[in-house]
Amino acid sequence: MDATIATPDQAAAKAKEETLLSPRFYTTDFKAMDRIDVSPIRAEWDKMMAEYEGDNNHDHFQRTPEFAQEVAERFSQVTPELRKEFLEFLVSSLTSEFSGCILYNEIQKNIENPDIKALMRFMARDESRHAGFINQSLKDFGLGIDLGSLKRTKKYTYFKPKYIFYATYLSEKIGYARYIAIYRQLERHPDKRFHPIFRWFERWCNDEFRHGESFALIMRANPHLLQGGNLLWVRFFLLAVYATMYVRDHTRPMLHEAMGLHSTEYDYAVFDITTEISKQVFPISLDTDLPAFRAGLDKLFRIQQRIDAAKVRGGLVGRLQQGVAALQGVATFARLYMLPVKRHALPAQVRVAPAW
Structure with a gap:
């Protein structure tokens, strides 16, 4: 087993890893993004933009005075194995959230389409909050990551816009399912909440759900993305997202065990939730x-x-x-x-x- 993350440099190196299981940074075709038309679903789009503008989570990702005390009291009692898995979970989660922040910010800076530009600005705002909140928890352990350096030095992968839509829609929806499943479990068993960050998962997952719905609206406005040969790509990304989650979760069995969850049962419960949601957009499911x-x-x-x-x-x-x-x-x-x-x-x- 690899040693636990013990220094900021090790945390940064973990965030920069390029493996099949590690979160990636993406870039895309900005001109193609500029051509997206959401007019077929204008009423739903404007309603969602109003929700983003209302920003009902603007004050949510702020630490309470009790946060550090709870870390000191509860996390100090965890095993070295659980500490290792949890720190890896934080680094992976931060990298994933920051990946979205960078992508959405780059899109909004490089396009003129007012609908997509506004959406990307709102989503970058949300993901920035999430990443910053996680990074603050890493700083509790002296492991804060320099996000500016990470942005400059991590490799970027090119994805066509439609791949962004499929992959990000599923990632946001499965993120919702993961967070709400953990939140509900720890709500039933508060004695198993070994770190206070899990208290934030309910409203956090609401952001994830709304982000996914934004891409759902784009796909519904452009139905060719859900027809013909494109369904082969939908099928690919469904499998890739599920398989990545399953393998990654089973490399961290202590994390789920500490919360009173079994990795396999938890994963299939999350798959069930994600499948029910994605059936609202995709005409196929696994x-x-x-x-x-x-x-x-x-x-x-x-x-x-x-x-x-x-x-x-x-x-x-x-x-x-x-x-x-x-x-x-x-x-x-x-x-x-x-x-x-x-x-x-x-x-x-x-x-x-x-x-x-």
């Missing part, structure tokens, strides 16, 4: 109850374990083992991709969050 699907995700996790072990081994043998395992991962992902999907008609109404 059948996550298929035994072959569940076996495939388990196999991806075992392959990731072999990749991690090979990295630790190092040398020529280690690199060869990583290569073999990576090919096995690609083959397993391809078999999962070919599994049957569920098809359904889209509802007339959207923006309905399932009860949890």
